[in-house]
Amino acid sequence: MSKSDLFVDITDVVCPVTFVKAKMSIEELEDGQILEIRMNEGEPILNVPRSFKEEGHKVIEVNNNGEGTYTVFVEKGGLL
Amino acid sequence: MTAINYKELKKGGFMKQIQKDHFSMRLKSVGGHLTGQQLQTIQAIAEKYGQGYVHLTSRQGVEIPFIKLEDIDQVKRELADGGVQVGVCGPRVRTITACQGKNICPSGLIDTTVLAKEFDERYGGRELPHKFKFGITGCRNNCLKAEENDLGVKGGEQPSWLESACTFCGLCEAVCPVQAIKVQKTTKKLEFMKAHCIYCGKCVKACPASAWTGKSGFIVSFGGLYGNRIAIGQNFLPIIFSTEVLHQVIEITLEFFAKHAKQGERFASTLDRVGWDLLKKELAVVL
Numbered sequence: 001m002s003k004s005d006l007f008v009d010i011t012d013v014v015c016p017v018t019f020v021k022a023k024m025s026i027e028e029l030e031d032g033q034i035l036e037i038r039m040n041e042g043e044p045i046l047n048v049p050r051s052f053k054e055e056g057h058k059v060i061e062v063n064n065n066g067e068g069t070y071t072v073f074v075e076k077g078g079l080l
Numbered sequence: 081m082t083a084i085n086y087k088e089l090k091k092g093g094f095m096k097q098i099q100k101d102h103f104s105m106r107l108k109s110v111g112g113h114l115t116g117q118q119l120q121t122i123q124a125i126a127e128k129y130g131q132g133y134v135h136l137t138s139r140q141g142v143e144i145p146f147i148k149l150e151d152i153d154q155v156k157r158e159l160a161d162g163g164v165q166v167g168v169c170g171p172r173v174r175t176i177t178a179c180q181g182k183n184i185c186p187s188g189l190i191d192t193t194v195l196a197k198e199f200d201e202r203y204g205g206r207e208l209p210h211k212f213k214f215g216i217t218g219c220r221n222n223c224l225k226a227e228e229n230d231l232g233v234k235g236g237e238q239p240s241w242l243e244s245a246c247t248f249c250g251l252c253e254a255v256c257p258v259q260a261i262k263v264q265k266t267t268k269k270l271e272f273m274k275a276h277c278i279y280c281g282k283c284v285k286a287c288p289a290s291a292w293t294g295k296s297g298f299i300v301s302f303g304g305l306y307g308n309r310i311a312i313g314q315n316f317l318p319i320i321f322s323t324e325v326l327h328q329v330i331e332i333t334l335e336f337f338a339k340h341a342k343q344g345e346r347f348a349s350t351l352d353r354v355g356w357d358l359l360k361k362e363l364a365v366v367l
Contacts, residue, residue: 041254045254045255046255046282046286049251049255049286049288050186050285050286052288053285053286053288054186058288058289059249059251060247060249060288061250061265062249062250062251062253062254063250064253064254070254072251078288079288
């Protein structure tokens with residue numbers, strides 16, 4: 001499991017708030033820092049990591065928590 | 081007054097209303113696109129000759145209701161001057177519908193807009209035994225409901241994996257809807273069960289390392305209907321990567337329909353009557 005600088009849980013919100021909450025969290029970090037983000041399977045796991053990619057942040061690890069959620073580690077600016 | 085040729089009127093997209101000598105005028109659209117200039121023209125006509133409103137049809141079209149019979153020629157002229165053409169009805173290839181496709185939509189895998197224009201140029205309005213509908217959707221999300229159409233086209237993507245670029249993060253496994261990918265993070269192994277792949281392209285879109293790349297193509301469905309009879313278009317061809325082959329498939333299909341259909345028979349019913357294998361056999365030539 002990767003180490004993170006900030007953890008956010010977005011399993012309590014639905015699209016498009018999932019992305020807003022994720023974006024607000026990653027903006028608190030500096031480039032190179034890691035956001036750990038817990039999200040639901042289905043639409044969030046399909047769309048949130050893809051949106052990070054479009055904004056230049058790199059997913060480095062994805063763990064299936066086995067109860068309908070995933071924990072994703074994202075490096076801020078990792079694709080820039 | 082001269083006798084009204086309803087068949088000729090209908091060809092030109094004039095739908096007879098229940099109100100005597102009034103028509104709902106169908107306008108041409110391709111892939112659901114209209115320019116600002118066209119909208120201005122439509123607005124002016126609706127206000128001047130209709131009742132100041134338009135109806136948006138189920139197939140991405142615009143109709144202007146309450147056009148009077150005596151105004152039809154003048155309305156046609158003013159529409160043409162403003163860059164708007166009249167749509168088609170009757171037994172022929174109808175409005176080509178499309179979603180916004182890959183140039184706009186993050187999920188899109190094919191350029192639906194360009195394809196819709198090509199379809200319109202090649203097949204639009206072609207006379208057939210019955211109406212024939214084309215729909216083009218950019219990906220498996222199927223916003224444009226490809227399988228409702230006599231011939232539907234859906235964007236697909238065949239992925240391939242480059243081991244040297246992979247970081248084994250596991251995201252592709254998480255997004256794959258058919259569990260065709262298994263990632264072993266600790267041992268840095270990835271297994272791709274190609275036979276299970278449904279060409280959705282989600283692994284390619286998600287991959288943060290560009291280890292997954294894709295070749296986009298077309299998944300074609302035949303015999304869809306959503307009217308008096310409801311039938312879901314069937315896909316029995318492998319994914320098609322070449323636009324040229326796609327057009328060959330369509331030409332063969334339209335010729336098949338023209339040759340085998342009874343007048344007034346929809347494609348699905350023709351296929352059920354003469355046998356789907358007959359179409360499959362004819363299509364096998366180009367694949």
